[in-house]
Amino acid sequence: MRAYVLQVTQATLALLLAPGLVGLIRWMKARLQNRRGAPMWQPYAELRKLFQKEVIVSSNASWVFRAAPFLVFSSTVAVTLLVPILAVPLPFDRVGDLLVVVYLLLLGTFFLALAGLDVGSPFGGMGASREMTVAALAEPAIALAIFALALSAGSTNLGQIVARTLAHPGTALSPGHLLAFGALFVVTLAETGRLPIDNPATHLELTMIHEAMVLEYSGRYLALIEWAAATKLLIFFSLLGNLFIPWGVAVALTPATVAIAVFSLLAKFIVLAGTVAVLETRIAKLRLFRVPELLSVSFLLGLLAVTSSFLLR
Amino acid sequence: MTPEHLLLAVVFSYGTGALAAIVVGGAVGRGLVAGCALLAALSGVMLGVICLGAEHAPTVSAPFLPLTSFSLRIDGLSAFFLILIGIVGAAVSVYGFGYSAAYEGRYSLRLLGAMLNILLLSLSVQVMADNALTFLVAWEAMSLSAYLMVLTEHDRPGTLRAAHWYIAITHASFAALVGMFLLLSAGDLTTSFSAMRSALLTPGVRNAAFVLALLGFGAKAGIVPLHVWLPMAHPVAPSHVSALMSGVVIKMGIYGLVRVTIDLLVGGPSWWGGLVLGIGTVSALLGVLYALMEHDLKRLLAFHSVENIGIIFIGLGAGLLFQSYGLMTLATLSVVGGLYHTLNHACFKGLLFLGAGSVLHATGTRNMEELGGLVKRMPRTAFFFLVGACAISALPPLNGFASEWLVFQALLGGSAIPQAEVALIMPIAVAMLALTSGLAAACFVKAFGITFLAIPRTPVAERAHESPVSMQAGMLTLAVACVALGLAPFVIVPLLESSLAGLNGFTATTVVFTPALPLQVPGTFGQMSAPLLAVGLAVLLTLVPLALRILGADQRLRVGDTWGCGRIGQTPRMQYTATAFAEPLRRIFAELYRPTRDLSIDFHPASKYFVQSIEYRSEIHPWFERVLYGGLVLVIRTTARWVRRLQGGSLHLYLLYMALAFLVLLTVARWWR
Numbered sequence: 001m002r003a004y005v006l007q008v009t010q011a012t013l014a015l016l017l018a019p020g021l022v023g024l025i026r027w028m029k030a031r032l033q034n035r036r037g038a039p040m041w042q043p044y045a046e047l048r049k050l051f052q053k054e055v056i057v058s059s060n061a062s063w064v065f066r067a068a069p070f071l072v073f074s075s076t077v078a079v080t081l082l083v084p085i086l087a088v089p090l091p092f093d094r095v096g097d098l099l100v101v102v103y104l105l106l107l108g109t110f111f112l113a114l115a116g117l118d119v120g121s122p123f124g125g126m127g128a129s130r131e132m133t134v135a136a137l138a139e140p141a142i143a144l145a146i147f148a149l150a151l152s153a154g155s156t157n158l159g160q161i162v163a164r165t166l167a168h169p170g171t172a173l174s175p176g177h178l179l180a181f182g183a184l185f186v187v188t189l190a191e192t193g194r195l196p197i198d199n200p201a202t203h204l205e206l207t208m209i210h211e212a213m214v215l216e217y218s219g220r221y222l223a224l225i226e227w228a229a230a231t232k233l234l235i236f237f238s239l240l241g242n243l244f245i246p247w248g249v250a251v252a253l254t255p256a257t258v259a260i261a262v263f264s265l266l267a268k269f270i271v272l273a274g275t276v277a278v279l280e281t282r283i284a285k286l287r288l289f290r291v292p293e294l295l296s297v298s299f300l301l302g303l304l305a306v307t308s309s310f311l312l313r
Numbered sequence: 314m315t316p317e318h319l320l321l322a323v324v325f326s327y328g329t330g331a332l333a334a335i336v337v338g339g340a341v342g343r344g345l346v347a348g349c350a351l352l353a354a355l356s357g358v359m360l361g362v363i364c365l366g367a368e369h370a371p372t373v374s375a376p377f378l379p380l381t382s383f384s385l386r387i388d389g390l391s392a393f394f395l396i397l398i399g400i401v402g403a404a405v406s407v408y409g410f411g412y413s414a415a416y417e418g419r420y421s422l423r424l425l426g427a428m429l430n431i432l433l434l435s436l437s438v439q440v441m442a443d444n445a446l447t448f449l450v451a452w453e454a455m456s457l458s459a460y461l462m463v464l465t466e467h468d469r470p471g472t473l474r475a476a477h478w479y480i481a482i483t484h485a486s487f488a489a490l491v492g493m494f495l496l497l498s499a500g501d502l503t504t505s506f507s508a509m510r511s512a513l514l515t516p517g518v519r520n521a522a523f524v525l526a527l528l529g530f531g532a533k534a535g536i537v538p539l540h541v542w543l544p545m546a547h548p549v550a551p552s553h554v555s556a557l558m559s560g561v562v563i564k565m566g567i568y569g570l571v572r573v574t575i576d577l578l579v580g581g582p583s584w585w586g587g588l589v590l591g592i593g594t595v596s597a598l599l600g601v602l603y604a605l606m607e608h609d610l611k612r613l614l615a616f617h618s619v620e621n622i623g624i625i626f627i628g629l630g631a632g633l634l635f636q637s638y639g640l641m642t643l644a645t646l647s648v649v650g651g652l653y654h655t656l657n658h659a660c661f662k663g664l665l666f667l668g669a670g671s672v673l674h675a676t677g678t679r680n681m682e683e684l685g686g687l688v689k690r691m692p693r694t695a696f697f698f699l700v701g702a703c704a705i706s707a708l709p710p711l712n713g714f715a716s717e718w719l720v721f722q723a724l725l726g727g728s729a730i731p732q733a734e735v736a737l738i739m740p741i742a743v744a745m746l747a748l749t750s751g752l753a754a755a756c757f758v759k760a761f762g763i764t765f766l767a768i769p770r771t772p773v774a775e776r777a778h779e780s781p782v783s784m785q786a787g788m789l790t791l792a793v794a795c796v797a798l799g800l801a802p803f804v805i806v807p808l809l810e811s812s813l814a815g816l817n818g819f820t821a822t823t824v825v826f827t828p829a830l831p832l833q834v835p836g837t838f839g840q841m842s843a844p845l846l847a848v849g850l851a852v853l854l855t856l857v858p859l860a861l862r863i864l865g866a867d868q869r870l871r872v873g874d875t876w877g878c879g880r881i882g883q884t885p886r887m888q889y890t891a892t893a894f895a896e897p898l899r900r901i902f903a904e905l906y907r908p909t910r911d912l913s914i915d916f917h918p919a920s921k922y923f924v925q926s927i928e929y930r931s932e933i934h935p936w937f938e939r940v941l942y943g944g945l946v947l948v949i950r951t952t953a954r955w956v957r958r959l960q961g962g963s964l965h966l967y968l969l970y971m972a973l974a975f976l977v978l979l980t981v982a983r984w985w986r
Contacts, residue, residue, distance in 0.1 A: 051861070054869035060768050060883070062688040064699075074853035081849065095846055097839035099721055100709060104846075107708045110754050117762030117889065120685075121875045125762075125889020132758050133897040136751030143721075143747030147740050150725050156839030216875060220866045224857070292901045299744065306740040310733050 002253050007081060007090045013262075014080040014238075018230035019043035021237065021269055028277035043230065047223050055219035058119040068115035069217065069224040072108040076228040076235070079104050082158065085238045086261040087250035089159030097156040098146045101239075102139075105191070105232065109135050112225070116213035127213030130288060134197060134209065137295045138190045141183050144302025148180035149243060151309040158239075162246040172244065176309035179301045181244045186298035188236040193229070194276060196286040196294065209288075234269075241268035316387060319360040320441075326353030327434035334426025339417070343410050346426035347783075350406035350433055357437050358399030364392035365812055382503040383450075386443035389812030390576070394440040394568050397656050400794055401560040401663045402433045408667050408787025409553040411780065412674060416551070420465050425551065432458040436561060440568055445494035445502040445509075452490065452565070456483045459562055462554045463546050475545035482532050482542045489529035490569070496522045497577060509577045519578055523585055526573045527592075534566025536626060537596040540619045541938050544603075547618065548611035548679065552670020553787070555611060559618045560663035567625055567655050574633060575648065576816050586634030587738060593626025594742050597749040602905060605756045605898055606933050608681045608891045610669045613760055614662065617705060620749060621658040625651045627742055628720045631727065634735070643726045645819050649809045650719035656805075657712040657798055661704035664791035668698035671784055672764060675777040681760070681891045686769035690777040695765045697788040702761045704795045706754035710847035712798035717750060718841055719806070755898065763891045770885045800844050899933075908933045 023040040030037020057065065082096045082104075096104070109131060116128035150156045152171050153164040165172050190197045193210035200210070214225050242249050248264025250257035286294060330349025337345055364387040387395070409429065416422055432455060439451035460483070463476045496518050498504035514522070528539070535543040543563070547555045574585065600619030607613035628651025635644035671694040672687060673679055688695040704711040724746070727739025769775040779785075798805060813819040862868065877883050899906055911930040917923035959970070 051864075051866040054867055054871055056871045056873045058875040059872050060686075060875055062766060064688065064766060070854055070857050073857055074850055077853050077857075078846070078849050092845075094840045095842045095849070096709075097841055099718055099839070100841055100846065103707060103709050103714055103718075106706075106751070106754055107703075110703070110706060110708060110758060113758045114762050114766065117758070117894075118766040119875045120767030120883060120885070120888045121877065122887055122889055123876075125894060128758060128762065129889065129894040129897060132755035133901070136748065136755045136898075137901070139747040139751030140744035143743050144740060147725060147743050150839070151728050156722070156725065219869075220861060223866075288897060289900055303740065303744070307737060310728065310736060310740075 003087075003091050006087055006253055006258065007092055010086045010090070011077060011080040014085055014234055015077065015227070015231060017269075018234040019047055019227065021234050021273060022230045024270070025273045025277050025280075028274055029280055032277055032281045043226075047227055050218075050223035050226070051220050053219040055221055058121075058216055060120040061115075061118050061216070064111070065115045065118040065216075066221070068111040068118075069221040069228075071111045073224040073228045075104045075108045076231045079235055080231060083235050083238050084158050084162050084242050084246075084249060086258060086265065087253060088162045088246075089157075093157055093159035098149070098158055098161075099156055101158070101235075102142050102146070105235075106135065106139075108228065108232075112213055115217075119216040121216060123212045123215045127209055127211070127215070130209040131213050134190050134291060134295070137292055138187050138298070141187050141295060141298040141302045144299065144306055145180040145184045145187065148176045148183075148302065148305035148309050151306065152176055158243065161243055162249055163251070165243075165246045166249070166251065172246070174309070174312065176305045176312065177244055179305035179308065181240065183298045183302035183305060184236075184240060184244075186294060186301070188233075188240060189276075189279075190291070190295060190298075192233045192236055195280040196283050197291050199285050237269055237272045238265070240272060241265070316360055316363055319356050319363070320385070320387075322356040323353050323360060323437055324434065326350070326356060327430045327437070330430035331427040331434070334430065335423050338423060340414070342422065342426060343413055346429060347406045347410035350409075350430055351403050353430075353437075354399045354402035354406060354433065356399075357395050357402065360387070361392040361395035361399060365389060365396070365808055382444070383447050384443040384503075384505060385438070385441040385447065386506070387441050388815045390568070390571060390816070391440045393652065393656070393809065393812045394564070395437060397564065397659050398433065398436045398440070398561050401557060401659050401791070402436075404663060404667070404787045404790040404794075405429075405553045405557045405560075406433075407790070408556075408670070408784050409551075411783035411787075412553050412670055413551065414781075415674060416465070420467075425462060425465050425554075428458040428461045429554070429557075432462065432557065432562070436565065439565060443507075444505045445498055448569075449487070449491060449494065449502065453487060455562060455565065456480075456487065459550075459554075459558055463550045463558075465551050465554070466549065469549065471545070472549045475542070475549045478542040479546040482539065486529040486532035486539075489525045489532070493522050493525035493529060493573070496525070497573075506572075506577060510579065516582075519581060523574060523578060523581055526570060527589070530566040530569040530573070531592065532566070533569070534563050534622045534626075535596075535619050536566075536592050536622060537599045537619065538937060538941055540596070540600070541942060543619060544607075544612050544615040547615040547666075548609060552611070552666055552673060555614075555670070556663040556666035559615065559666055560659040563618060563622060564655055564659060567622070567629070567651070570629060571648070571652070575629075575636070575819075580633060580636040583634055583637040583735060586630050586632070586637055587735070588630070589626055589633055590630030590738060590742060593623045593628075593630050594745045595623070596620070596626060597623025598745055598752075599623075599905075601749050601752045601756060602898075602902055603933075603935060605752060605759070605895045606906065610672060610679045610681055610684075610760065610764060611666065612679075613681075613756070614665050614669060617665075617753065617756070618658075618662060620753060621654065621662065621705070624717065624720060624746065624749070625654050625658070627651070627746060628654060628723065631720075631723050631739075631742070634730070634738075635723075635726075638730055640726075640729055641819065643723060643729060645810060645813060646719065646726065647723035648813060648819070649806055650716055650723050652809050652813075653719055653802070653805060654713075654716035657704070657716045657795070660791050660794040660798060661701045661711075661713060664697060664701040664788055664795060665705065667784070667788045667791065668694055668701060671780040671788070672698075672777075674780055674784070676773045678771075678773060681763045683771040684764045684769070684774045685767050685885060685888065686765075686774060687777050688765040690769075690774075691779045693785050694780055694788065695761075697785075697792045698765065699761055700792045700795055702757040704799065706757045707750045708754070710799050710843045710850065712795050715799050715802040715805075715843055717746070719802075721746065722839060752898070756895075759891055759894045763889075763894065767888050768883070768885045770888070800847055802843050906933045907936050 023043045027037045027040050079101050081092045113128035113132050116124035149161050153161040198209040250261040326349045330346050333345035435451045435454035442448035460480050497509045532539040597620050600616050604613050604616035628647050632644045632647035704713040707713040707717045724739045724743045727736050730736040875883050908931050913928045915925040
């Protein structure tokens with residue numbers, strides 16, 4: 001019973017923390033760029049505002065446009081129930097493995113892209129086309145990172161990957177793990193629409209990807225999509241933080257271990273958010289047709305990770 | 314009912330349907346064709362279900378057949394394919410009733426109805442065949458009846474060419490199969506399959522038989538580079554026939570390959586599996602890449618058949634590879650994954666072709682660039698097509714995901730292969746499979762989004778109407794099958810395992826089920842529970858809107874114009890097109906596509922800064938087809954021209970040829986002894 005409570009707590013915590021994580025990155029970026037920046041809780045205020053506004057739907061749009069925000073949000077919440085954020089192994093660990101996580105996220109992307117096309121605006125189509133291109137090209141790198149992790153852990157189930165690394169701390173520093181981390185980090189940037197693949201801060205530029213796709217959304221629909229996007233970022237950060245550096249994740253479900261888990265999670269998030277903020281301050285956005293090169297680097301990292309895991313078995 | 318009764322029901326219903334089609338015309342004829350085919354297909358499903366559960370494969374004698382050397386036997390594998398044929402056959406025959414109404418008075422409905430029944434009959438007989446002769450006769454009947462149905466709309470441009478390609482490649486494959494069976498049976502085609510299993514063959518003969526089987530069955534299945542006929546022939550056939558061809562007929566290549574390589578030859582050296590796996594990977598990737606560039610809805614689906622056959626080949630190839638290393642648990646898992654995907658592809662590809670048929674029926678065009686906005690005009694077709702699109706894109710919790718997950722898990726198990734250099738094939742296959750499924754999702758966003766969403770691009774799309782009830786019923790059947798197959802891997806996988814259990818070395822104890830219904834594979838694999846995943850998603854989908862309402866989110870909704878950068882009055886031309894949607898991928902894979910570009914600009918005579926018109930044309934022709942088949946066609950043409958000289962038109966000359974041929978044959982026969 002306690003495990004189920006923790007499971008729901010974990011998902012709730014993920015949803016509650018997600019906007020703050022986005023706010024944290026924005027704030028850090030602003031400080032790094034010598035701006036004062038909006039406070040960390042700005043995204044919460046934005047969500048609150050959006051939930052109180054009416055929705056405007058294009059007259060061209062069909063039910064797909066109105067269903068997409070709910071599908072995107074629900075599939076993302078479903079993923080927060082599968083990913084080890086605070087503790088392992090949680091009861092839902094057996095419902096889905098890492099492959100399920102990847103394909104559930106693809107489900108959201110799929111419907112968001114359809115919604116982009118549904119309004120008939122060129123922006124929506126452009127965003128949908130680019131989002132699906134990037135999503136498709138990121139797939140092989142994710143698959144290889146999964147393969148590398150599964151090889152050393154003997155399973156694609158997230159709980160077991162974490163448990164295995166905790167039991168054998170040496171594997172965290174094996175070349176396979178390090179290279180897979182690199183691959184997954186690049187994929188994280190691509191999947192969550194960060195620089196250098198997409199610019200989350202831009203609007204009305206022909207270079208935007210995610211923002212172009214959701215341009216027609218407003219009110220509570222936009223709130224759901226923004227919230228889901230923030231949660232997706234948190235999910236990828238949790239994967240990076242907990243699969244590769246699993247220390248702190250609660251194994252025994254006592255209040256003390258859960259408290260440690262929360263604090264270590266926050267520490268990992270701050271480090272990862274700082275990395276992303278520094279990166280986004282230092283580098284410019286890539287041209288769309290240079291993005292495949294970056295993703296193929298990530299693919300190669302994944303391939304090297306698997307190869308080294310094979311050879312060092 | 315015993316299997317014998319059901320078998321008779323299958324044969325006689327299809328036979329009656331074929332006869333009725335020829336004798337009775339009009340709506341009654343269409344009804345009889347559909348009714349008989351439906352009855353037979355359902356009997357086929359029941360026959361399959363009975364024989365799948367049976368401990369021993371019942372041997373069914375068929376004394377009513379004229380040739381005594383015909384021999385039928387139903388084992389687990391046959392039963393599985395009977396079910397597959399039955400499900401798609403039932404949906405297609407119901408759909409065909411409404412769809413072929415538009416053909417009344419234009420094309421020969423009698424021929425179409427008769428051939429539909431004969432095709433379904435020959436498919437059913439083929440998977441039950443227990444000797445080479447029965448198999449080959451059914452195979453040829455299948456190929457010829459499909460050929461005649463491809464020719465239905467014979468007066469349309471492209472149909473004849475497509476049919477020629479189809480019949481040429483299908484006969485090349487037939488020749489390869491005859492050769493293969495002659496090798497296996499030491500020259501006697503009536504040798505039963507059980508005798509072939511126990512035959513002791515030299516490695517050279519076995520390898521030759523494998524290569525011939527791969528060529529013959531691969532050409533039928535549509536693997537790269539033998540797939541050229543597939544994107545030509547499938548689109549020009551009537552849509553329910555396309556569904557049958559893509560859903561079932563090409564699966565006979567899969568059936569044949571499993572039957573011959575895994576059952577009759579009992580596996581082989583590791584290069585067999587490696588080759589099948591490699592071909593599968595290449596087919597999957599090239600299939601989806603070419604599908605992305607297609608704007609013809611049915612051609613796009615045909616290219617996706619190449620892709621999915623590739624995925625099935627990946628499963629079978631991995632199975633053969635594991636079998637050669639004696640890793641039978643993994644081999645079972647891989648082959649089960651491949652066969653599961655075979656059934657799933659039959660359902661969702663059948664569904665998608667039926668959906669495309671409804672679009673064609675309503676608008677008269679297959680060109681996606683002329684469509685759009687159909688989701689409001691034909692909502693049910695749109696919904697069914699969306700189910701199919703999600704299933705083929707492997708989105709959970711639909712069936713495409715369940716089988717791709719199994720194939721992924723099997724490939725991840727490749728680390729168990731002791732030779733590291735062989736095992737390294739697996740991660741590459743995993744990456745390519747992942748890329749394929751990502752690109753497939755992109756392609757179906759395009760296919761569904763451009764065809765069904767936003768504003769109609771032409772008046773024909775504007776005037777589109779929902780299809781008749783019978784067509785909707787056909788689509789509904791397959792859509793339900795897609796959902797059910799996705800939710801119930803815990804039922805399907807053990808059934809598939811038991812269907813393989815008759816084959817040498819395949820075990821039925823791979824997958825373990827815990828009470829929470831996840832699929833769990835002992836050893837190195839993960840777990841997944843499709844039903845719980847679906848329940849979770851459903852609960853969340855109801856909770857989220859409810860929570861929004863309770864927590865006081867604003868519920869107002871206003872309908873307005875799409876934002877057009879301040880411009881008022883949106884036209885369909887402002888929308889993204891299918892070409893534009895695929896443009897980033899076309900640029901990224903430009904090396905592969907090698908598109909031809911043709912840009913001509915008309916300037917104003919007074920100044921070149923005023924453009925009067927711009928014409929841009931860009932086409933993609935698969936270059937390797939030109940390279941591979943260009944030479945072949947040239948050689949065949951030259952030979953044919955040379956051979957033609959023999960035909961002088963003189964009767965005396967022909968008599969001389971016959972006498973000479975007879976003499977030569979007699980001499981050869983004498984010398985052979």
